[in-house]
Amino acid sequence: MTSLLQSQIDRRGSIRTIGVIGMGYVGIPAAVLFADVPQFAKVYGFQRASPSSGYKIEMLNGGKLPLKGEEPGLEDLIKKTVDAGTFHCTADFSKIADCDAVTLAIQTPFANPKDLIPDFRPLEEGLRQTGRYLAEGTLVVLESTITPGTTTGMAREILEEESGLAAGVDFALAHAPERVMVGRLLKNIREHDRIVGGIDDVSTRRAIELYAPVLTLGRIIPMTATAAEVTKTAENALRDLQIAAANQLALHCEAMGVNVYDVRAGVDSLKGDGITRAILWPGAGVGGHCLTKDTWHLERGAQMMGGDLDYPHGADSIFGVARAINDFMPRHMAALTEAGLERAGKSLAGAKVALLGWAFIKNSGDARNTPAEPFYDLMQEAGATVTVHDPYVEDDVGIPVETDFDQVLAGADAVVVFTGHDCYASLDPARVKQVTGHSRPVIVDGRNVLDPDAFIAAGFVYKGIGRGDKNSHPVDG
Numbered sequence: 001m002t003s004l005l006q007s008q009i010d011r012r013g014s015i016r017t018i019g020v021i022g023m024g025y026v027g028i029p030a031a032v033l034f035a036d037v038p039q040f041a042k043v044y045g046f047q048r049a050s051p052s053s054g055y056k057i058e059m060l061n062g063g064k065l066p067l068k069g070e071e072p073g074l075e076d077l078i079k080k081t082v083d084a085g086t087f088h089c090t091a092d093f094s095k096i097a098d099c100d101a102v103t104l105a106i107q108t109p110f111a112n113p114k115d116l117i118p119d120f121r122p123l124e125e126g127l128r129q130t131g132r133y134l135a136e137g138t139l140v141v142l143e144s145t146i147t148p149g150t151t152t153g154m155a156r157e158i159l160e161e162e163s164g165l166a167a168g169v170d171f172a173l174a175h176a177p178e179r180v181m182v183g184r185l186l187k188n189i190r191e192h193d194r195i196v197g198g199i200d201d202v203s204t205r206r207a208i209e210l211y212a213p214v215l216t217l218g219r220i221i222p223m224t225a226t227a228a229e230v231t232k233t234a235e236n237a238l239r240d241l242q243i244a245a246a247n248q249l250a251l252h253c254e255a256m257g258v259n260v261y262d263v264r265a266g267v268d269s270l271k272g273d274g275i276t277r278a279i280l281w282p283g284a285g286v287g288g289h290c291l292t293k294d295t296w297h298l299e300r301g302a303q304m305m306g307g308d309l310d311y312p313h314g315a316d317s318i319f320g321v322a323r324a325i326n327d328f329m330p331r332h333m334a335a336l337t338e339a340g341l342e343r344a345g346k347s348l349a350g351a352k353v354a355l356l357g358w359a360f361i362k363n364s365g366d367a368r369n370t371p372a373e374p375f376y377d378l379m380q381e382a383g384a385t386v387t388v389h390d391p392y393v394e395d396d397v398g399i400p401v402e403t404d405f406d407q408v409l410a411g412a413d414a415v416v417v418f419t420g421h422d423c424y425a426s427l428d429p430a431r432v433k434q435v436t437g438h439s440r441p442v443i444v445d446g447r448n449v450l451d452p453d454a455f456i457a458a459g460f461v462y463k464g465i466g467r468g469d470k471n472s473h474p475v476d477g
């Protein structure tokens, strides 16, 4: 027997007009990829005209990319679809009434991770706008990363309340999380497998109709809406956990006087049927928009849906502990800097520290939740003066970030590499020492991009994450 929802969808016919709400890193590439599919006639990019993001509307309609950084092919595709008349950006949400499918790609940060309360206000507003203009037979898909339980809970409630329609009867509802990385947005959407989870089978099928035409290499993986929410938050929580394991191992190796990179190569070499020892890289800390928050969405979901079940959750779960280890790494960088200065006969109070790299990821200007910030604060609290160098960071990040290398290094008692930008890997020890003007400067390597022996031979006190083999090297005189 055909369900009521299927009858509503059949009356609408195949998907022709699509709305994408939220023109950011996720929404823009998703919208123009839909707009480039021949069977889709029109895509509206809905962007609220807020003081911080309203400028994107005009830029997008002028064929321009309003995001920072390199995104291969994206600006060309915006221009192509704008010129073809298949993509248009607007703040007029009443156009939602014309859409056969509406996706939401709105930010979902945590105001304060400790209390597990996300800031869902922008997403709620987007859902209310969608509900207000929702027509029968429309498909609504949440693409934002959300706490498990949100699609069948908060999203469903808001949409039903605003529209007076029933999910699963009058309209279809699904979660299809984005799995993109900045710098390769188009490629990732086309090539990664697509998780598609409807609140019922009809919703899942309708969502597959929306996403299948965009995929080149990726497959569709159907599941329930809640399983899709857990999948997305779990894949980021697991990555964070793997980094934490490498960081914990690095700290252990430092304690035992061993080089963690030798150990890593050894562990990684064990291959064979049923053996997986994938081991990531240790470092000065984890940053970015997603890894720093998605563990807390997962924990919150388990807490909300798990009720009184007996299990370690929140900060005590293995994922919460992993977050704490990764958050510890900037503090450890501060401890290494202090220990290095002590070996050079100095203390943090009054020292000049040159911090190299403010972006959270190498060769990028993305500084969201950078681990360099807690390190910077710790140095300031200890009475050190910190100068910061980063060739990629252009935005106002609240502290002065310089691009003149010599200016940042001049007079530095300690030089601290926080980001693995390629330009830091080629630092010449003799030249760095000369610019600092000190006979025994300290070098701290948070990303293992430098050769410790070359710096030690040039007269530096060396300290590095995981370099237990070098951190206590002899210091003459």
Ligand SMILES: NC(=O)c1ccc[n+]([C@@H]2O[C@H](COP(=O)([O-])OP(=O)(O)OC[C@H]3O[C@@H](n4cnc5c(N)ncnc54)[C@H](O)[C@@H]3O)[C@@H](O)[C@H]2O)c1
Binding pocket: 021, 022, 023, 024, 025, 026, 027, 046, 047, 048, 050, 053, 056, 105, 106, 107, 108, 122, 123, 125, 126, 127, 143, 144, 145, 146, 178, 179, 180, 181, 182, 289, 290
């Ligand atoms: N950036 C990534 O690499 C990435 C990867 C995977 C998943 N995600 C997830 O995707 C979601 C979106 O992330 P993003 O990086 O694209 O965010 P973003 O901040 O770049 O973009 C969000 C956009 O939505 C707009 N917006 C907010 N509320 C709105 C409303 N009510 N109506 C219309 N527009 C509204 C904002 O002004 C902004 O332009 C998040 O949940 C994020 O966790 C992001």
